Amino acid sequence: MNDVDVREAVTWAHHEEWARVVAALTRRFGDLDIAEEAAAEAFATAVERWPADGVPPNPGAWLTTTATRKAIDRIRRENKRDDKHKEAQMVYDDDPPEPVGAIDDDRLRLIFTCCHPALAMQTRLALTLRMVGGLTVPEIARAYLVQETAMERRITRAKAKIKAARIPYRVPSVEDLPARVSSVLAVLFLVFNEGYLATGPDTDPVRHDLTAEAIRLTRLIRALLPEDGEVAGLLALMLLIEARSTARVSASGELVPLDEQDRGSWDAALIAEGHRLVRERLAAAAAGVAPGRYQILAAINAVHTSARDIRDTDWSQVLALYNQLVRLDPSPVIALNRAIAVAELDGPEVALAAVDRLEDKLSGYHPYHATRADLLRRLGQSQQSRAAYDKAIQLAGNTAETAYLTRRRDQLR
Amino acid sequence: MRYLVSVIDDKSNPGSTDRQPAISAFNERLIAEGYWVFAGGLADTDTATVIDNRGEQAVFSDGPFVESKEYLAGVWVWEAPDLDVALKLAAEASKVCDRKIEVRPFQ
Numbered sequence: 428m429n430d431v432d433v434r435e436a437v438t439w440a441h442h443e444e445w446a447r448v449v450a451a452l453t454r455r456f457g458d459l460d461i462a463e464e465a466a467a468e469a470f471a472t473a474v475e476r477w478p479a480d481g482v483p484p485n486p487g488a489w490l491t492t493t494a495t496r497k498a499i500d501r502i503r504r505e506n507k508r509d510d511k512h513k514e515a516q517m518v519y520d521d522d523p524p525e526p527v528g529a530i531d532d533d534r535l536r537l538i539f540t541c542c543h544p545a546l547a548m549q550t551r552l553a554l555t556l557r558m559v560g561g562l563t564v565p566e567i568a569r570a571y572l573v574q575e576t577a578m579e580r581r582i583t584r585a586k587a588k589i590k591a592a593r594i595p596y597r598v599p600s601v602e603d604l605p606a607r608v609s610s611v612l613a614v615l616f617l618v619f620n621e622g623y624l625a626t627g628p629d630t631d632p633v634r635h636d637l638t639a640e641a642i643r644l645t646r647l648i649r650a651l652l653p654e655d656g657e658v659a660g661l662l663a664l665m666l667l668i669e670a671r672s673t674a675r676v677s678a679s680g681e682l683v684p685l686d687e688q689d690r691g692s693w694d695a696a697l698i699a700e701g702h703r704l705v706r707e708r709l710a711a712a713a714a715g716v717a718p719g720r721y722q723i724l725a726a727i728n729a730v731h732t733s734a735r736d737i738r739d740t741d742w743s744q745v746l747a748l749y750n751q752l753v754r755l756d757p758s759p760v761i762a763l764n765r766a767i768a769v770a771e772l773d774g775p776e777v778a779l780a781a782v783d784r785l786e787d788k789l790s791g792y793h794p795y796h797a798t799r800a801d802l803l804r805r806l807g808q809s810q811q812s813r814a815a816y817d818k819a820i821q822l823a824g825n826t827a828e829t830a831y832l833t834r835r836r837d838q839l840r
Numbered sequence: 841m842r843y844l845v846s847v848i849d850d851k852s853n854p855g856s857t858d859r860q861p862a863i864s865a866f867n868e869r870l871i872a873e874g875y876w877v878f879a880g881g882l883a884d885t886d887t888a889t890v891i892d893n894r895g896e897q898a899v900f901s902d903g904p905f906v907e908s909k910e911y912l913a914g915v916w917v918w919e920a921p922d923l924d925v926a927l928k929l930a931a932e933a934s935k936v937c938d939r940k941i942e943v944r945p946f947q
Contacts, residue, residue: 545923592945593841595922603924 433478440486441470445561446647448490450533452498453596459540460586461498463558469494534559535651536596542611543594550585551614557582559647560640570621570637608652612661612721615645619665623672624825632676632827638669656708660722663704667728670697675827682831686737698732705729723752742771759788763795775805793822797832809839841945842877842919843926845933848940849913855938866936870918875929877917885911913939917946 445466452462469490483489541554549571556562556570568578588594599607622637645662652658674688683689708722718726727748734740749765763785770778779802782795789795800815816836823829849855870876885904892899904911916933920926926943934941 543923545927591947592943593922595924597922597924599924 430478433482436482436486437470437473437477440473440490441561442643444487444490445470446534446537446559447487448494449558449561450537451491452494453537453540454533455495456498456502457596459558459589461501462494463586465494465498465501466490468497472497532598532651534647535598538611538648538651539598539607540589540594540596542607542614543589544607544610545592545594546585546588548614548617550581551610552617553578553581554585555614555644556618556640560644562640566636570634608655608657609719611648612645612657615641615648616661616665616721618644619668623668624828632680632682632825633672635672638665638672641665642669656711656716657719657721659704659708660719660725663701663708663725664721664728666697666701666704667725667732670694670701670732677827680827680830681834682825682827684831685731690735693732701725701732702729718751720752720756723748723755727752740771742768746772759785760792760794763789763792763798767798770802770805775802778802779806791822793819793824793828796822797828800832800835804835804839812836813839841922841926842917843923844944844946845916845918845926845930846912846942846944847881847914847916847933847937848910848942850910850940852909859937862936866933870916870929875918875920875925877919879914879916881914882912910940 448466448469449459449462452465453459456462472493473486473490477483538555538559541558542551546554553567553571556567557564562570564579564582565575567582568575571578598604619638619641622634622639622641625632625634625637642662642665645658645665649655649658649662670693671685671688673694674690674692675683677683705722705725708718709726712718712722727745730741730744730748746765746768749761749768752761753765763782766778766781766785769781779799782799782802785795796815796819800812800819803809803812803815813836816832816839820829820832820836823832867876867879870879888904890901890903890905892901914937918926918929920929923943923945930941930943
């Protein structure tokens, strides 16, 4: 086996096995910190040994065994300093496995622990990317544009809180599951959005590392919770957005809006998979299972990705879905997006009236000003449109979006 | 695992004052279900005295160690298997007391 093959085997094992190794060790040793460190050491050992010894027939088992030895070594070292009694308990753990909740998989326990509601949202993101995604602390720090030391502190503090406050390593009970799953999905959607709408003057407009990681983790949750409609909905939503991501930014780094995108360059395989998931959820809805917000958002994106040309878009279907979504989530952001569909059906004037009603709540949100600018432009109110573009440019953080808004403003007569 | 459960009141927007019967009933349940270790409501922060005897002689000062809008109105100590159990009880406690609750583990 040559070096390239070995490197690929390590990368593959890291993708497939990292979360499993951390999860198994956390269960065995009851300590995220020990599990994380031992898993990292086991992968480092693989990088060293596999080129000489060859890739073991079962890389996952090899990594778990190696990591377990590393963890026991560390506990022995530490226990020389303090508690001999604890060592015996840790090393000779013959306790029967803990009773399981709704679903039995160590990785699920790990995900629910990392996304626990007692942790701050930013902490949940960082911890999930580290423990479940296997990203390194410097990688996570770069993704969120913070100092490595600050990210390290955040993760260390989170691990300490989990231990000290005894945040359980457990899949929540059936009654708590829906709320806890939505907390996990919110984390994954935030990771995705930070990739999709990357902010910062020096960042790429689309961060494929983050969108790909979010999709990978959502696929994992989907495999672990195949019956959950919102998990399927979020995966479909991400796939249908990701499918358009290359068409969404021009060669010169400018945002290309939906109506100007080259639909031939959309990723057909991702769209087909997204549509399959949406159809699966539509069948469930027809059988009386009320869809949640991710499923409805996925359905809206399915309508858009079904149209071969912007003029073929079934706007009345889009509006019907937004109406359904507004009933579920009466947030001003949803109302703003609904108004865009209204503009296509009832004209920009009706839509503008609806958008203007959102001013109090959305005046600091750049899509509000960008939407207003576009509607005013279509109504021929150039001066007001220009002012709205100015405001949107001032608030937008994504480089491609800023470039697009600037061009649009400068084209006004 | 033991948790200190603090009841936090707000001077500018105090919780309702008719909660005692509901709190007593909640305490009965905590005892019956094995969570109860200790509970106590506190007198007004004005009644506090701070003592500092780290120097040559003890210095007494009248009033709480920190003046703030929000203050500790009472405490529980609960024995609970993990934070999820404690948080679930704390969510009920917040309703019962009509006040914010802080849950903090003992070392």
